[in-house]
Amino acid sequence: MSKGLSWRRDGVNWPGREHSRFLTAGGIGWHVQISGAGPVALLLHGTGSSTHSWRRLAPLLAKRLTLVAPDLPGHAFTQTLKSTDLSLQGMATAVSALLAALNVRPELVIGHSAGAAIGVHLARKGHVAPRGIVSINGALRPLSGFASRVFPPVARLLALLPIVPNMFAWRARDAAVIDDLLRQTGSTIPDEDRARYQLLATTPGHIASALSMMASWDLEALEKSLSRLSVPVLLVAGAKDGMVPASDAAPVARKLPAGEVVRLKGLGHLAHEEQPERIASVILDWYDRLTAERPDALRAMGAPAA
Known part of the structure; x- marks a missing residue:
């Protein structure tokens, strides 16, 4: 069983392969996909996921935006060192180094689940210095429900046991294990995407990084910092989300100086994979309102006014 993914073997049919590039920044060997044209949008996937999760949403957004979508440290094809810090601060620092190496300044940050938390921390x-942050079922406060049984403190214990990633990866070869995990999200996704998640789940290195990431995060501190975030935030909440309850969006919005909630019926944690057209419409409509309110800010950053 391979410890990590191989681009030569596993990347042959990887979604968005034509937009992939590899570079080193901040001591990390990054896999990042860059596509589209226009103002830059940084796309940050969630824990245990990868760039594949944007495969149907990205082409819709790329008609208006330049998309920068990395695999997070230790996830999928992005490599790390044993000393790599996978805490929220460590992830934000790593992503910042990547953006500096690419010489890009995001006009918009779009994060799913834990990716939204990284986006908020980057801005804080x-x-x-984005015009806005889009949180798709973002993990922006201490979790409840199913997710509370997966994130700390349990993850801390699991992350300390080197055998755990191998055991999980071995178990994940059983399709029923993946089906159960996806069922917990409240989402129904295409078989092709399900197969990508199974590939990731059967990769010990990927699982080890996801566990270390969850074990290192302090969501209480993140929640307390929300009141000091000056950037407008759109909170997209799937009503069927079994990982981050949709009911979390309203209290998060109340803590934000400029927070707005869009609750989507019938969608779960992987809402952007279930109905990418619907999510793209929500994001771009909100983005249009932002640019209409302050077009001069965009001109200052070198982007055309809406």
């Missing part, structure tokens, strides 16, 4: 710490 001044690593990026």
Whole structure:
């Protein structure tokens, strides 16, 4: 059983392969996909996922935006060192180094689940200065429900046991294990996407990084910092989300100086994979309102006014 994915073997039919590139930044060997044209949007996937999760949403957004979508450290094809810090601060620092190496300044940050938390932290710490942040079922406060049984403190214990990623990867070869995990999300996704998640779940290195990431995060501190975030945030919440309850969106919005909630009926945690057209419409409509309110800010950043 392979410890990590191989681009030569596993990347042959990887979604968006034609947009993939590899580079080193901040001591990390990155896989990143860059596509589209226009103002830059940074796409950050969630824990245990990869760039594949954007495969149907990205082409819709790329008609208006330049998309920068990396595999997070230790996930899929992005490699890390044993010393790599996978905490929220560590992830934000790593992504900041990647953006510097690419010489891009995101106009928009779009994050799914834990990716939204990284986006918020990037903005809070001044690593990026976007016009807005889109949180798709974002993990922006201490979790409840099923997710509370997966994230700390249990993840801390699992991350300390080197055998755990191998055991999980071995179990994930059983299709029923993946089906159960996906059922917990409240989402129904295409078989092709399900197969990508199974590939990732049967890769010990990927699983080890996901566990280490979850074990290192402090969502309580993140939630407390929300009131100091000056960037407008759109909170897209799937009503059927079994990982991050949709009911979390409203209290998060109340803590934000400029927070807006869009609750989507019938969608789960992987909403952007279930109905990408619907998610793209929500994002671009909101983005249009942002640019209409302050077109001069866009001109200052070198982007055409809407």
